[in-house]
Amino acid sequence: MTTVPAPRRSRRRVPSAPYLFILPYLLIFATFWAWPIVSSFLMSFRDSRLGATAPFGFANWSRLVGDEFFLTALRNTLLILVLQVPIMLTLATALAVALNSRLLKLRGLFRFAFFAPLVVGTVAYSAVFRLLFNSDFGMVNRGLTGLGLGPVDWLNQPGPAMAVIILAMTWRWTGYNAIILLAGLQGISEEVYEAAAIDGATPWQQFWKITLPLLRPTLLFCVVLSIIGTLQLFTEPALITNSGPGNATMTLGTYLYQQGFRSFNFGYASAIAYTVAALAAIFSAIQLRLFGRES
Amino acid sequence: MTVRRADSAAPAQVTAAQPGGMRAQRRAAAFWLHLALIPLALLFLAPLWLMLVFSTHPETAIFSPNPPLWFGGAFVENFRGLQADTNFLRTLANSVVIATLYTLLSMLLTSMGGYAFSKYAFPGRNLLFGLILATLTIPTFVTIIPQFILVARDLGLSNTYWAVVLPTLANTIGIFYMRQAFQTVPNDLLNAARIDGANEWRIFWQIALPIVRPALAALAILLFLASWNDYLWPLIVLTQKDSYTMPVALGTLVGLTRVSWGGIMVGTAIATIPFLILFLALQRLFVAGIAGGAVKD
Numbered sequence: 367m368t369t370v371p372a373p374r375r376s377r378r379r380v381p382s383a384p385y386l387f388i389l390p391y392l393l394i395f396a397t398f399w400a401w402p403i404v405s406s407f408l409m410s411f412r413d414s415r416l417g418a419t420a421p422f423g424f425a426n427w428s429r430l431v432g433d434e435f436f437l438t439a440l441r442n443t444l445l446i447l448v449l450q451v452p453i454m455l456t457l458a459t460a461l462a463v464a465l466n467s468r469l470l471k472l473r474g475l476f477r478f479a480f481f482a483p484l485v486v487g488t489v490a491y492s493a494v495f496r497l498l499f500n501s502d503f504g505m506v507n508r509g510l511t512g513l514g515l516g517p518v519d520w521l522n523q524p525g526p527a528m529a530v531i532i533l534a535m536t537w538r539w540t541g542y543n544a545i546i547l548l549a550g551l552q553g554i555s556e557e558v559y560e561a562a563a564i565d566g567a568t569p570w571q572q573f574w575k576i577t578l579p580l581l582r583p584t585l586l587f588c589v590v591l592s593i594i595g596t597l598q599l600f601t602e603p604a605l606i607t608n609s610g611p612g613n614a615t616m617t618l619g620t621y622l623y624q625q626g627f628r629s630f631n632f633g634y635a636s637a638i639a640y641t642v643a644a645l646a647a648i649f650s651a652i653q654l655r656l657f658g659r660e661s
Numbered sequence: 662m663t664v665r666r667a668d669s670a671a672p673a674q675v676t677a678a679q680p681g682g683m684r685a686q687r688r689a690a691a692f693w694l695h696l697a698l699i700p701l702a703l704l705f706l707a708p709l710w711l712m713l714v715f716s717t718h719p720e721t722a723i724f725s726p727n728p729p730l731w732f733g734g735a736f737v738e739n740f741r742g743l744q745a746d747t748n749f750l751r752t753l754a755n756s757v758v759i760a761t762l763y764t765l766l767s768m769l770l771t772s773m774g775g776y777a778f779s780k781y782a783f784p785g786r787n788l789l790f791g792l793i794l795a796t797l798t799i800p801t802f803v804t805i806i807p808q809f810i811l812v813a814r815d816l817g818l819s820n821t822y823w824a825v826v827l828p829t830l831a832n833t834i835g836i837f838y839m840r841q842a843f844q845t846v847p848n849d850l851l852n853a854a855r856i857d858g859a860n861e862w863r864i865f866w867q868i869a870l871p872i873v874r875p876a877l878a879a880l881a882i883l884l885f886l887a888s889w890n891d892y893l894w895p896l897i898v899l900t901q902k903d904s905y906t907m908p909v910a911l912g913t914l915v916g917l918t919r920v921s922w923g924g925i926m927v928g929t930a931i932a933t934i935p936f937l938i939l940f941l942a943l944q945r946l947f948v949a950g951i952a953g954g955a956v957k958d
Contacts, residue, residue: 384777390774394831398828398830399804401807402811403803471695479702479703485933486890487908490911493911493929494712508728541705542951549952590798594800600893646800
């Protein structure tokens with residue numbers, strides 16, 4: 367309860383102190399993050415297999431346009447993006463609202479159920495999903511047969527294989543987004559709802575007229591994060607489906623890995639990496655333009 | 662609406678004041694809410710449950726016409742198989758060392774940096790922070806190849822702990838998170854310590870850092886978890902079996918068909934159970950950490 371106005375910024379006694387505090391982080395940041403961003407860009411214009419003296423050119427970039435494997439990977443990644451992100455975020459929003467509801471009993475138990483997947487590593491859950499969706503012996507097909515539905519050859523057909531990847535990602539990441547959305551929901555004043563209820567707004571109207579608009583900045587954050595994450599999808603297609611059947615679930619991530627660390631074609635892999643970065647930037651910009659005006 | 666906000670009652674009183682029809686409506690809404698959530702919750706828990714159950718059964722039972730839903734007695738046998746296939750204990754030790762090293766170093770670096778950005782005004786601060794923030798939306802894929810060249814070729818660190826730890830220390834979200842945390846530390850307190858003659862490092866280490874301990878704990882959990890579960894980068898820089906982390910070792914098994922699924926489920930269970938228990942105990946910290954800023958996964 368001091369009446370003396372506090373100084374807005376603490377005064378520096380030793381001018382070097384802030385720089386010394388930042389230096390260790392900055393060294394790592396510059397070496398392992400900032401420089402690689404530049405280096406990767408330069409590399410995408412070189413044929414890395416010719417060595418460091420290779421001339422600059424657009425060979426890697428023009429190869430992308432005609433590479434049917436790349437186009438397949440791009441198409442698959444965008445398909446997963448367009449299907450999985452809306453499914454997951456709709457579910458996450460519904461869950462966040464439900465978990466925030468005063469009508470809900472045993473809230474802790476429900477939170478545990480939906481948030482528990484986020485401590486499971488991608489390799490661990492990929493293994494579990496690969497086992498559960500095994501066409502011959504998997505629990506999922508046993509369940510379907512039990513319900514009188516025929517078994518599905520999940521991992522050996524393009525559509526079902528894609529569905530398994532989408533289901534797996536939704537299982538793993540919905541709770542994570544629900545936590546962020548829940549934090550957003552708790553930032554909305556209770557009074558707004560009470561006032562609306564007194565005015566006769568139904569819960570449904572309250573959701574559309576209050577919750578959703580006020581939650582928009584948080585949702586936007588989730589969308590951008592999910593897009594960047596999905597564009598880098600690697601472990602699930604690598605371990606659940608081996609990018610197959612054929613190349614039906616090959617993603618930009620698995621193709622980049624194949625080009626960079628199986629064929630050691632660093633220049634071409636860098637061009638793929640920068641395609642991912644460009645897509646992430648474009649999608650984020652569109653999101654911000656369409657939905658982020660007031661945030 | 663704004664006029665009425667002033668006299669709107671506390672939530673409990675609103676409920677009490679509601680007419681009977683409204684109360685019945687709320688009860689119906691609660692019923693449907695639970696009816697929808699209970700099956701969904703079970704569906705979300707099912708893969709975890711089956712992972713635990715399957716880790717205690719031989720492969721023949723997992724693939725039998727009536728797969729088990731309750732624990733069996735083959736855990737030790739499965740573990741032996743896993744150990745023989747992957748030198749699992751070695752990869753477990755590697756994972757523990759790497760995740761611990763990463764967590765401690767990353768906490769130190771990001772809290773030092775976050776402190777400087779939050780508590781000092783200095784030339785170049787906004788530029789540097791802007792630069793760090795600007796790279797936040799750049800996918801990690803972009804850096805992965807130059808990082809590999811740097812670590813594997815130029816520094817010759819392949820198959821070492823440092824190969825895994827060093828590049829991941831450039832954690833941009835961590836520094837943003839710690840900067841936010843230090844904003845809550847009052848400047849008066851730091852200035853008082855200055856007047857008492859404490860040097861800048863001591864002020865950071867003994868005054869500011871203890872105050873942000875809750876944020877630091879939340880960050881530590883998420884950093885450890887991220888490193889523990891990381892797959893792609895260790896897969897790239899670790900090429901010898903004995904240097905593998907647990908996810909890399911498990912990943913090599915999943916693609917094969919010969920290896921027992923019971924063993925793989927033991928591995929995934931051991932990788933997961935400590936965090937499930939930790940999550941049950943420290944749910945608040947997990948949630949606070951994730952809500953406070955997502956850590957690079």
